[in-house]
Amino acid sequence: MQIQASADIQSSQHIVAQVSNLNKSFAGKVALNNLNLSIEANQVVAVLGANGAGKTTLINILLGRLQADDGEISVLGQPAGSLIAKRQTGAMLQVANLPETLKIKEHIQLFQSYYPKPMDYQKVMDYAGLQDLQQRYSRKLSGGEKQRLLFALSICGNPKLLFLDEPSVGMDVEARQGLWQAIRDLKNQGTAIVLTTHYLQEAESLADQIVLLKNGEIIKRGNNDDFRASVSHKLIRFASKLASTHFANLPAVAMVSQSGKYISLQSTNANQTLQALLTLAPGIEDLTVQGAGLEEAFLHLNQNKQAVNLQTAVGA
Amino acid sequence: MLNTNQNLNALHDMDYVQLARLYWLETKFEWLKTIRNPAFSLPALSFPVIFYLFFGVLFNHGNVQASSYLLCTYGVFGVMGPALFSFGAGLAIERGQGWLDIKEASPMPASAQLISRLVVAMLFSLIIVISLSVVAVTMAGVQLQLWQWLTLMAIWVLGGLPFCLLGLALGLVLKAQSAPAVVNLIYLPLAFLSGLWMPISMLPGFMQNFAQFLPPYHLAQLALKVVDLDAGQDSWQHILALLIYAVIFFVLSRLAFNKKAR
Structure with a gap:
């Protein structure tokens, strides 16, 4: 039965890892x-959720570091955590610190030796943006540089499946852009990537x-777009020129905020709000109307679980 | 289907050259990591020699027999340090940092981690006992036959194994912050009570009896047998005691490891 399942998964080339009907509790707490999830080649799956939502548990089960209570797990057609x-x-993964007395170059050489077909050293350096830091001891790295080293170690083995847990924590804008570009490149070459992040723009862009x-x-x-x-x-x-308080009572306005002379209204019915707005204040300038971003969607969904359950039920 | 799987497996096999390189690099970098950490390597390498210099050489000036006796016991003291600290404190700290999680998620064989630490602890032990021997020969006038030196070296270095296993068990149980302190609290009393700092015959009777239950005592007695200064028990009793301790520490490590995995 299980052999059959793994054969099916291998025959459908693009599914790299799959969990179905996965359950896990810790001391009675669910x-x-x-949980059902398919992870495909050439795809980035972002797993979002508040702390304690189950992101880390899911990753640890896929890595074979935790045993599921029940459910089927297949990683590259193998049991999770098997050598292959x-x-x-x-x-x-999130790490407080690395062994401090090794150089970046040495860390990477060591991890390359763990894999049958490691990625070329220069390529790892390029992806992780570590060319100038090869001789640096890991104790002298900033938070962002440490993350880049951990990213380098994670791609050393030319992975078909890559887990990135909060990868851009502590990175400056430039390093983050570099990381995102590397993730896109790896994805385009066929790597399946599972990303957890608190930084919604990261999920949105990748x-x-x-x-x-x-x-x-x-x-x-x-x-x-679905979100x-x-x-x-x-x-x-x-x-x-009017103060933001003037707009709070317009029809269908859910929230008002102001930054400088700009005022933002969140509207549940843009037509109604706009009509009333233009009547109230014909002199407004620079008017734009846009859909909510992932951040708004995320907050909205996370708060209204009931409503979302209904929606997913309808969607399914 | 079976065929595909076999091909697939072969694709991800590593040949002997690759595996040998893996173990070599793991050991090499474990060595560099350890030697570059002065908080560990300086005390581990220098304390046994300094202690021996004071208590074994200067305090017993001209008493070659006392210097030979203490050479054997300080050798045991020196070997215990790297075993307990590299395995115990080192492992606990890397575990606490979450670093071992990364290693476990990688395809590194667990044995690479153990063997590399074992080899490094033994290399440190070798450096320590050679330094002690040089001090003993040049400054205390200790003279032994070649076979005695070789036997002593073998006893010291191989005798570190039970302490590596004790360190492993501690490294899997202790919290990172408290590990170095706890290891010291075990290491130093264990050394004193086993008669490593002053001859066991100078301790009160009840302490001499108690020492029978401590692994360093038995290793020290084995070493002392080589220079004919032991308390007179049979070698096999000491070897058996050390083996029993090795098994106990191994089982404790397994239990700690399994508990962690759950």
Whole structure:
């Protein structure tokens, strides 16, 4: 039965890892509840959710570091955590510190030796942007540089499946752009990537599939557009001489905020709000109307679990 | 289907050259990592020699027998340090940092981690006992036959194994912050009570009896047998005691490891 399942997975080339009906509890507390997820080649899956939503538990089960209570798990057609799976997997986990008295170059050489077909050393350096730091001891690295080293270690083995847990923490803008470019390149070469992040712009700019976890359940999955569409709010932005309080009572306005002379309204019905707005203050300038971003969607979904459950039920 | 799987497996096999390189690099970098950490390497390398210089050479000036006796016991003291600290404190700290999680998620064989630490602890032991021997010959006038030197070296270095296993068990149990302190709290009393700092016959009777239960005592007695200064028990009793301790520490490590995995 299980052999059959893994054969099926191998025959459908693009699925790299799959979990079905996955359950896991810790001391009676449910961490993952009946979870289903497919991870495909050439795709970035972003797993989002608040702390304690089950992201780390899911990754640890896929890495074979935790045993699931029940459910089926297949990683590259192998049991999670098997040597063959590990030799095709890379993992960038959150680490407080690395052994301080080794140089970056040495760390990477060591990890390359763990894999049958390691990635070329220069290529690792280029992807991770570490060319100028090769001789640096890891105790002398900043938070962002340490993350770059951990990223380098995770791609050393030319992984078909790559786990990135909060990869850009502590990185400056330039390093983050470099990391994102590397992730896109790896994805385009066929790597399946599982990304967890608190930084929604990261998911927005990288992910092909977004999965939102809450209390161990997937409360929403889809791409960027699906997520945005799940929030019916529109963002109305304009410049006005009037104070923001004047706009709070317009019809369908859910929230008002102001930065400088610009005022932003979140509207549940843009048509109604706009009509009333133009009547109230015909002199406004720089008017724009846009859909909500992932951040708004995320907040909205995470707060209204009931509503979302209904939506996913309808969607399914 | 079976065929595909076999091909697939072969694709991800590593040949002997690759595996040998893996173990070599793991050991090389474990060595560099350790030697570059002065907080560990300086005390580990210098304390046994300095202690021996004071208590074994200067305090016993001209008493070659006392210097020979203490050479054997300080050798045991020196060997215990790297075993307990590299395995115990070193492992606990890397575990606490989450670094071992990264290693575990990688395809590194668990044995590479153990063998590299074992080899490094033994290399440190060798450097320590050779330094002690040089001090003993040049400054205390200790003179032994070649076979005695070789036997002593073998006893010291191989005798470090039970302490490596004790260190491993501690490294898997202790918290990173407290590990160095706890290891010291075990290391130093264990050394004193086993008669490594002053001859066991100078301790009160009940302490001499108690020492029978401590592994360093038995290793020291084995070493003392080589220079004919031991307390007179049979070698096999000491070897058996050390083996029993090695098994106990190994089982404790397994239990700690399994507990961690769950």
